[in-house]
Amino acid sequence: MQQFCVPNYFVSPRIEFSRYFCQNWILLILPLYIRPLNEDNRLIIVKPKVTIECNLPKAFAEGNCVIEFSSIFLRGLKISLSHQDILGKLMAGLNTQPNWGCRYFLKQLENNAFSVNLGQTTLILSELETVDLCLCVDVVCQKYQNKIIEFENLLETWDFDFIQFADIRGFYLFSVEQPLWELMQKFADEFNYAQGKSEWHIFHQEDISIRVSRGIRDHAFILPKYGGNFSLIPNNQIKIIYELNDVHLQSLEQRKVTSWQQDIGSRGTWTAIYTKKWLLEKYIPKVIDYYSEKSPLSEVEWLSKIMIYQYERGSIIEINDIRDFIPYLRDIQSWLHIYKANIAASLLRPYYKAFTDLVRNTDSAIMGMDYIIGNLHGIEWKNTREQVNNNSLGWTFKDALVYLDAQITRINNCEYENCLKADLMTRTYIWIIEHGKISFSQSQMNAAKQALLTLWELSRFEMRHVYPNR
Known part of the structure; x- marks a missing residue:
């Protein structure tokens, strides 16, 4: 690992950083220069001491960036970061001050200097250099995040588990037993688009996957996942994967589609939900019927070999039963449990307020007061475990x-x-909602929904895209 240090005489005088940062925030933002996106989906952010040139992620392709420093002692230094580096290191703690401890790649040192970890390189930067870096990172990562969220929203993939192995990325739709998958693949091979013009001649010849395509127009890539890993070793259960394939993006470019978003639909790129529905309601029944005369199994027996993952939650906005908050709260708790950094208070203020108000009128007979008080006293980190247990006795x-x-x-x-x-x-x-008898108003419920939605969407993004790359 490379390490670059700025000499002590270059570090700015010791001042109270938070006060300096707040008083000069507008002045720090003003020099920020953003060059517009060009055809290559590139973004360039320029500050006096730092420049970031970023290739934003496309629909089916990862992005990357190069960070260049222009101070006297670091001039010309360029650090390249991969898609995984951007998500795992830079993405958390956006729009927070460097000394808050919210960013994974920063560690505050003495004399208002910061240790900065970028990929395989560690730097010691002054506070002004660090501020410039953070301002650039905030703009780049916000646009980077927006691209990924837009992609998942439009392709309707949030409800499916993301699977990544080697160069394969995709979403788990459902499972079938191996004999059924073999028939699905056999049908696709037989109905190659070049071999006929029927409504079912819509497949492109592939090795192990099913490519729904009419040559120049790809609809979907469907990949089998054998056993615990991607391999050709037979296993009784085959996971059906909605694959993200770079070939798809190339076909869009060849057809000069100005925006991949414009191509989404039944005549263009199929979403994950549409693909799953098409497989279950049209393709698999057609395959079973086509080979029925040669199969000893009935259609009902074939369909029984399908294992469908049921995503049973409604949306947060549609919640009417207070206990329906619990799965979402557990998602947030799991995220917080592994976060390992500080979080901007601005993200939590509406959440604390809304849910405290929501549970305010809880029946005093609620069970587990020792657990509730133990948690609340645990927030006072100076308390020992014995003090927490003793302080929990007799509380209401x-x-x-x-x-x-x-x-x-x-x-x-x-x-x-x-x-x-x-x-x-x-x-x-979670405990109060799960075990308490609570009276609440509709306005309290609505406030809780709104506060939860914002925080839960952040936790969902980070658990899916940030945490696996840390």
Whole structure:
């Protein structure tokens, strides 16, 4: 690992960084120069001491970036970061001050200097260089994140598990037994688009996957996943994968489609949901019927060999039963449990306020007060385990509510929150909603939905795209 250090005399005088940062934030933003996207989907962000040139991710292709420094001692230094580096290191803690401890790639040192880890390179930067770097990172990563979210929204992939192995990326739709998959593949080989003009001659010859295509127009790539890993070793259960294939992007470019988004639909690129529905309702029944005379199994027996993953949640906005919040709260708690960094308080203030108000009118007979009070006292990190247990005796829900309100006051007066404290608050909300008898108004329910939606969407993105690349 390379390490570059800035001499001590280059580090700016010691000042209270948070005060400096807030007072000069507008001045720091003004020099930020953003060059518009060109045809290659590139973005260039320029600051006095840092420039980032980024290839944003396309629909079916990963992005990357190059960070170049222009200070006297680092002039000409260029650091290349992969798609995985951008997601795993740069993406968390956007729009936070460097000294808050919210960014994975930063560590504050003495004399207002920062240790910065970028890929395989570690630098020691002054505070002004670090601020320039963070401002550039914020713009790049926000656009990078927006591209990925847009991609998942338009291709309707959020409800499916993301699977990545070697050079293969895709989403798990459902499973079938191997004999059925073999018939599906056999049918696709027989109905190659070049061999006929019927409505079923829509397949392009492939080795192990099914490519739904009419030559110059690809609809979907369907890949089998054998056993625990991608291999050709037979296994009784075959996972059907909606594959993201670079060949698809190339076909769009060849047809001079100005935007891959414009190509989405039944006549163009199929979404994951549409592909799953087409496979289950049209393709598989057709395959079974086509080979029925040669098969000893009935259609019902063939269909019984399909294992469909059911995603049973409704959307957060549609929640009417307070207990329907619990799966989403557990998602957030799991995210916070592995976060390992501070979180901007601005993300948590609406959440703490809305859910404390939601559970405010809980029956005092709720069970598990020792667990509730234990969590709330655990937020006071100076308490030992014995003190927490002793302090939990004899407390009522009214006492717990006083403590929850105190956390709202505290979060309103700080800039960042330790992830453990947010984890404990979430565990408390889950317990109260799961075990308490709660009276609430529709306005309280609506506020909780809105606060939860924002935080849960962030947790969903980071658990799916950031955490696996850390």
